[in-house]
Amino acid sequence: MHHLDADALARAVTPRALVEALRSLFAQGAEVPLRHHHTLPSAGDERPGTLLLMPAWQADGAGYIGVKVATVFPDNPDRRDLxxxxxxxxxxxxxSGRPLALIDGTLLTRMRTAAASALAADYLARPDAATLLMVGTGALAPHFIRHHAAVREYARVLVWGRDAAxxxxxxxxxxxxxxDAExxxxxxxxxxxEAADVVSCATSASTPVVPGEALRPGQHLDLAGGFTPLMREADDAAIRRARVFIDTDGATVECGDILDPLNAGVLRREDIQGDLFQLCRGERAGRGGPGEITLFKSVGTALEDLAGAALAYERHIAAGA
Incomplete structure (x- = not known):
């Protein structure tokens, strides 16, 4: 059995290749059972942690089987520099179930999360998008920038966070x-x-960061940070003004950015324009015109992990490992 640590994973997988691997598997489909989601105790006044078990496999039996075991402790970056x-x-x-590889799941999660947003932007951002704004400065931010840049040739990339340093x-x-970018x-x-054509958010915000009234025609807004009902990165005005897309149906029950507007009647289920399965299969159109505001909300799926892990393993073997 092969072991791909973070360095080996980074050598094996490029942003564009990962975007295309996700596109292919979303088009093909995979079996993705509901992920196990367990709340973990935390120390003192810290926010509770989460244990996630995320299995997926290709239905024809000729592909791969995989499972990710992950923990999420939101206060780690501030309290422990983790x-x-x-x-x-x-x-x-x-x-057969024959073990093939153990892969660094931390880096895999960051890369596939960024790749899913870039994949959506390939359908939803204007073809002539020239300026990307990254909102958030955590571990995901560099990956989001690199993956978005794999599907659009940005002349300018801007980064904003509450901590200027x-x-x-x-x-x-x-x-x-x-x-080639500034x-x-x-x-x-x-x-x-004001400057951005694409706004990508990867924060842990519990109250909206992006005001919908500040969005302008033609922009694409990508929301990837919030993964619980108590987290939001954009307000109701953004939902009202945009054509809304999601990665999977999980976004309608797991995250505040979609769940809150649904519960408040700001957004109806039938208003959601499509998901990544439908976009990648050509079943739903992406951007409909240059003046539209589009919004994509992702919560992640084990399908993305499986696509990334399979790509990494195959490239690792092809390189003579």
Missing amino acids: SAVTALYYLAEGG KAEAVARAVAPDLP VSAVARLAEGL
Whole structure:
């Protein structure tokens, strides 16, 4: 059985290849049982942790079987200088169950989460989108920038966060990967929103960060940070003004950005324009015109982990490991 640590995973998988792997598996489909979701005790006044067990397999029996074991402790970055999400991925052979690989699930989660947002942007962002705004400065931010840049040739990338020093650090970290783009931090969110064609959010906010009234025609808003009913990155005005898309039906029950508007009557289930399965299969149209505001909300799915793990394993073997 092979072991792919974070370095091996990063060598094996490129952003564009991962986006295409997700596109392919969303089009094909996979068996994805409801993930196990368990609340974990935390110390003192910290927010509780979460244990996630996320299985998936290809239905024809000729592909792969996989499961991710992950923990989420939201206060880790501030209290312990650790990632909020840590994980391990187990990949096995379809039809036999033969163990194939153990893969760093922490990096895999960051990469596939970013790739899903980039995949959606490939359908929903304007083809001529030139400026990307990254809202958030955590561990996901550099991956989101790199993956979004794999589907659009951005001339300018802006980074905003509540901590200006962290925003500057993210900009410096990704600048060498984007030699043809101007990469910088912005001091004010309003400045970034005014300039951006695509706004990508990966925060742990519990109250909306992006005001819908600040969005302008033609923008695409990507919301990926919130994964519980108590988390929100955009307000009701953003939902009202946008054509709303989701990654999977899980977004309608797991995250505040969709669940709150549904409960309040701001959004109806039939108003949701489609999901990644429908977009990748051509069953639903993406952007309908240059002046539309589009919004994509993701909560993640084990299908994405399986696609990324299979890609990493195959490239690892092809490289002569």
